[in-house]
Amino acid sequence: MRRNRSVWSALVMLLLVVSIVAAGCTSNNDSKASPSSPNSAGPSDGNQSSSPASPEPRVEMSMFMGNSGLPQPEGVDPSDNKFINIVEKAANVDLKLEVPSFADFQTRFNLLLSSGKLPDLVHTWLLDDAYKAAREGAFLDLKAYYDNSPQLQKYITKEMMEFSKDPVTGHYWRIPMAYVGGPEGAGVHMMHAELIDELNGGVWPASVEEWIEFFRKVKKAMPEAVILSNSPVGDMAIAGGGAVIYYWYGANPYQWRIENGKIVPNVLTAEYKEATRVMKQLYDEGLLDKEFATIDGGKYNEKTINNYVLLQVLGADQLAAGAAYYRTDTSLPEKAKTYKWLFAPPLANPPAVLKDPKYAEPRRGFPISLHGLYIPASTKDPDRAFKVIEGFASDELRDAIFWGAEGEGVTYNTVDGKRVPTDKIGPGTPDYWSLHLALIFGFVDGQEPKMAGHLTALGDEYYKEVYDSIAAIDQLAKKNGVGDDGQGNLPGYSPQGDAVLKLSESRTEISGFTVEAIMGRITMEQLDQKVKAWESKYRDVIYGPMQQYLDANKDDLIKNGVLQAGW
Amino acid sequence: MARRKIRFKSVFILYMLLLPSMLLLLVFNYFPMYGLIISFQDYSVFRGFWHSDWVGWKHFAYFLSDDKFWSVMRNTVILNVYDILFGFTAPILFALLVNEILRKRVKKIVQTISYLPHFLSWIVVAGLVHQMLSPVNGLVNEMLGFLFGMSPIDFMTDKGMFRSIAVISEIWKSVGWSAILYFAVIAGVDTTLYESSMIDGASRFRQAIHITLPAMVPMIVLLFLLKLAAIFTIGFERVFLLQNPLIYDVSEVIPTYIYRLGLQQSQYSLTTAIGLAQSFIAFVFLVGSNRLSKRWTGMGLY
Numbered sequence: 035m036r037r038n039r040s041v042w043s044a045l046v047m048l049l050l051v052v053s054i055v056a057a058g059c060t061s062n063n064d065s066k067a068s069p070s071s072p073n074s075a076g077p078s079d080g081n082q083s084s085s086p087a088s089p090e091p092r093v094e095m096s097m098f099m100g101n102s103g104l105p106q107p108e109g110v111d112p113s114d115n116k117f118i119n120i121v122e123k124a125a126n127v128d129l130k131l132e133v134p135s136f137a138d139f140q141t142r143f144n145l146l147l148s149s150g151k152l153p154d155l156v157h158t159w160l161l162d163d164a165y166k167a168a169r170e171g172a173f174l175d176l177k178a179y180y181d182n183s184p185q186l187q188k189y190i191t192k193e194m195m196e197f198s199k200d201p202v203t204g205h206y207w208r209i210p211m212a213y214v215g216g217p218e219g220a221g222v223h224m225m226h227a228e229l230i231d232e233l234n235g236g237v238w239p240a241s242v243e244e245w246i247e248f249f250r251k252v253k254k255a256m257p258e259a260v261i262l263s264n265s266p267v268g269d270m271a272i273a274g275g276g277a278v279i280y281y282w283y284g285a286n287p288y289q290w291r292i293e294n295g296k297i298v299p300n301v302l303t304a305e306y307k308e309a310t311r312v313m314k315q316l317y318d319e320g321l322l323d324k325e326f327a328t329i330d331g332g333k334y335n336e337k338t339i340n341n342y343v344l345l346q347v348l349g350a351d352q353l354a355a356g357a358a359y360y361r362t363d364t365s366l367p368e369k370a371k372t373y374k375w376l377f378a379p380p381l382a383n384p385p386a387v388l389k390d391p392k393y394a395e396p397r398r399g400f401p402i403s404l405h406g407l408y409i410p411a412s413t414k415d416p417d418r419a420f421k422v423i424e425g426f427a428s429d430e431l432r433d434a435i436f437w438g439a440e441g442e443g444v445t446y447n448t449v450d451g452k453r454v455p456t457d458k459i460g461p462g463t464p465d466y467w468s469l470h471l472a473l474i475f476g477f478v479d480g481q482e483p484k485m486a487g488h489l490t491a492l493g494d495e496y497y498k499e500v501y502d503s504i505a506a507i508d509q510l511a512k513k514n515g516v517g518d519d520g521q522g523n524l525p526g527y528s529p530q531g532d533a534v535l536k537l538s539e540s541r542t543e544i545s546g547f548t549v550e551a552i553m554g555r556i557t558m559e560q561l562d563q564k565v566k567a568w569e570s571k572y573r574d575v576i577y578g579p580m581q582q583y584l585d586a587n588k589d590d591l592i593k594n595g596v597l598q599a600g601w
Numbered sequence: 602m603a604r605r606k607i608r609f610k611s612v613f614i615l616y617m618l619l620l621p622s623m624l625l626l627l628v629f630n631y632f633p634m635y636g637l638i639i640s641f642q643d644y645s646v647f648r649g650f651w652h653s654d655w656v657g658w659k660h661f662a663y664f665l666s667d668d669k670f671w672s673v674m675r676n677t678v679i680l681n682v683y684d685i686l687f688g689f690t691a692p693i694l695f696a697l698l699v700n701e702i703l704r705k706r707v708k709k710i711v712q713t714i715s716y717l718p719h720f721l722s723w724i725v726v727a728g729l730v731h732q733m734l735s736p737v738n739g740l741v742n743e744m745l746g747f748l749f750g751m752s753p754i755d756f757m758t759d760k761g762m763f764r765s766i767a768v769i770s771e772i773w774k775s776v777g778w779s780a781i782l783y784f785a786v787i788a789g790v791d792t793t794l795y796e797s798s799m800i801d802g803a804s805r806f807r808q809a810i811h812i813t814l815p816a817m818v819p820m821i822v823l824l825f826l827l828k829l830a831a832i833f834t835i836g837f838e839r840v841f842l843l844q845n846p847l848i849y850d851v852s853e854v855i856p857t858y859i860y861r862l863g864l865q866q867s868q869y870s871l872t873t874a875i876g877l878a879q880s881f882i883a884f885v886f887l888v889g890s891n892r893l894s895k896r897w898t899g900m901g902l903y
């Protein structure tokens with residue numbers, strides 16, 4: 035019996051050993067790229083870009099991309115439509131596109147990376163994941179290609195390309211998406227500016243206290259109004275609609291500021307505590323949505339349309355499109371056409387606790403966004419893959435996306451040498467989804483046709499009000515210089531090791547004690563203790579390396595427009 | 602020799618029946634074990650097994666010294682203990698109670714209705730739970746407000762509520778289905794035992810305690826041991842769909858932690874190390890509890 039057991043044990047052990055040896059002998063054909071391969075990438079001789087059509091035979095290429103929240107309408111084939119066909123023609127390829135839904139994008143992208151089987155081209159906005167994979171040999175360095183592509187350089191300047199450089203390896207893994215030409219910064223977006231006229235005599239509240247008074251007036255007049263809600267994003271429980279009060283106090287719980295050369299996480303400031311106290315007051319009074327902590331995106335949107343959610347924090351480049359969408363989209367209820375979208379003017383009387391009004395003011399965005407186009411090292415024909423990228427930078431595609439086509443009563447007519455848009459341009463129109471193909475030009479490009487489209491949708495008076503409110507945010511943002519890199523880091527800094535691993539944990543903890551304090555489950559004194567515990571656990575791990583980066587690069591940062599580096 | 606041959610011939614067909622299961626076990630459970638070596642590497646899918654850097658016990662040392670890991674481990678065990686205390690006993694009680702229903706038609710209807718939630722996916726069940734417990738127009742809060750004048754409670758963000766919600770929703774979903782095995786056991790109990798006990802004057806309660814329950818014991822022990830073996834694992838979907846960042850302190854369990862760390866942060870080596878350690882502990886636990894069970898009850902898995 036004992037002998038039998040020994041034999042079985044030996045057999046099982048043998049099996050394990052064989053399986054480990056088998057693992058060792060398994061070749062991974064799809065991961066042939068070694069870490070050194072990125073350095074060798076570049077256009078082959080005599081094949082130097084930018085010709086609109088290639089003499090080479092047409093080939094099939096695969097591409098993974100996101101729709102950035104603007105899906106193709108039903109019946110439109112992502113791999114065969116009038117927009118993507120322009121790219122295909124320019125690169126002489128048949129593109130097979132895989133476009134997951136916006137909600138699934140992160141999961142699908144992570145699964146793609148973990149499979150190790152990459153298509154010929156990849157578009158993503160998940161920079162950390164993409165760069166991490168690139169450092170392990172997943173993607174090619176595209177600098178040599180870029181340097182040989184005048185067409186690409188037309189839209190992506192050398193300065194932008196430099197900003198896209200991986201701070202860890204010095205490689206250029208992506209062709210970034212431009213983020214220039216549109217209004218800058220973010221502001222407090224009033225989704226029902228018509229109520230300012232109806233209930234406040236047309237006078238905008240000038241302080242937090244006056245806003246709260248206004249909230250009470252609205253609640254009294256419309257008891258069903260939600261007033262303030264929230265739109266949690268992943269581990270950040272306070273965002274969008276829930277971040278308004280923190281915006282006015284310059285103390286978004288997940289962000290940081292620079293005070294006398296030191297990076298100070300906002301949760302450690304007096305402004306954060308005061309803002310949290312105000313949020314608690316609003317919650318107790320029923321002026322903050324009772325389900326603010328767990329509401330999902332769908333429900334939030336539903337409430338903004340049907341239940342009078344008044345404010346949210348919004349990017350300046352999104353307001354006009356949103357306002358036009360509410361006026362033109364036929365799927366929205368009829369009453370939505372009466373909603374007036376404007377940015378609330380910056381507070382004339384900022385909170386007394388605020389150390390300096392600049393902390394509560396908008397800042398400029400980075401000249402490139404997180405989006406980028408990557409060529410995997412496993413691509414059989416990197417030259418042709420780069421031609422696809424050039425296709426995405428073609429003037430023809432830009433014209434098609436932003437202006438559409440003339441004639442056939444489509445999107446514009448030429449009058450006296452100038453393009454005049456019809457009402458079939460802009461948000462809510464059948465081809466608006468094509469904006470998600472502006473992977474090089476950027477979603478804020480094409481301001482001229484966009485503004486023309488908005489004018490058509492909004493009418494002269496409302497159009498002026500919208501753009502005046504945007505200008506106020508834009509001017510302040512430009513005065514204050516570049517904020518962060520779009521991921522909450524100083525531009526050019528890339529967190530590593532524990533600073534990455536602990537980030538989500540840290541945010542979760544901030545979310546936890548902030549929400550508990552707002553709901554009154556913990557006192558303000560207990561909040562102080564929790565903040566202290568958070569500081570001892572996470573401050574050095576997450577912000578220590580960024581502080582070192584700031585100390586070492588302060589002058590360069592200021593020179594590159596990151597003015598807050600000198601604050 | 603001839604005897605052996607005859608014996609082999611007689612059981613050959615049985616071995617053939619066993620073969621597909623053995624193959625499945627080998628292909629899906631044993632062969633993938635070679636992947637465990639990545640727990641000793643800084644594994645990169647793009648570098649492959651032999652080009653990734655070997656780092657020894659680094660990942661084991663990391664998670665064993667990480668507070669978060671121990672908090673996740675504690676949550677997993679606590680939730681499993683609650684599942685055993687309430688979730689494991691619920692089908693036993695349910696089977697005993699349903700067995701006492703005299704009218705066959707009613708019994709069948711109760712059984713069928715109790716199976717139904719098993720066929721709902723967790724996404725539907727979690728949606729129902731969120732809707733019912735919502736502080737805005739949620740059924741439970743509406744009732745509490747109507748009956749006791751209470752202000753709405755945000756159940757889903759209350760750390761003290763999560764485990765109760767998770768256990769109750771699991772019981773609701775699986776009690777009928779889990780009771781099937783017990784129904785089968787009860788159906789096999791010799792009816793003469795009940796008749797004799799009735800003649801001896803035993804009440805229905807006594808019959809349940811002294812006849813039905815003892816008949817169920819072997820099955821209870823078997824399922825209990827299997828449950829113990831899985832004490833460090835837990836259904837991913839239930840916890841993932843019922844949790845939110847505000848209650849990660851109590852709701853983050855090993856599978857959700859591995860998902861967040863592994864898939865979302867691409868820490869494949871670290872999560873494989875965690876999985877390996879978890880399997881090792883579970884293995885020790887299973888062998889230990891099987892031995893104890895054999896010593897105390899004379900019954901075991903093997």
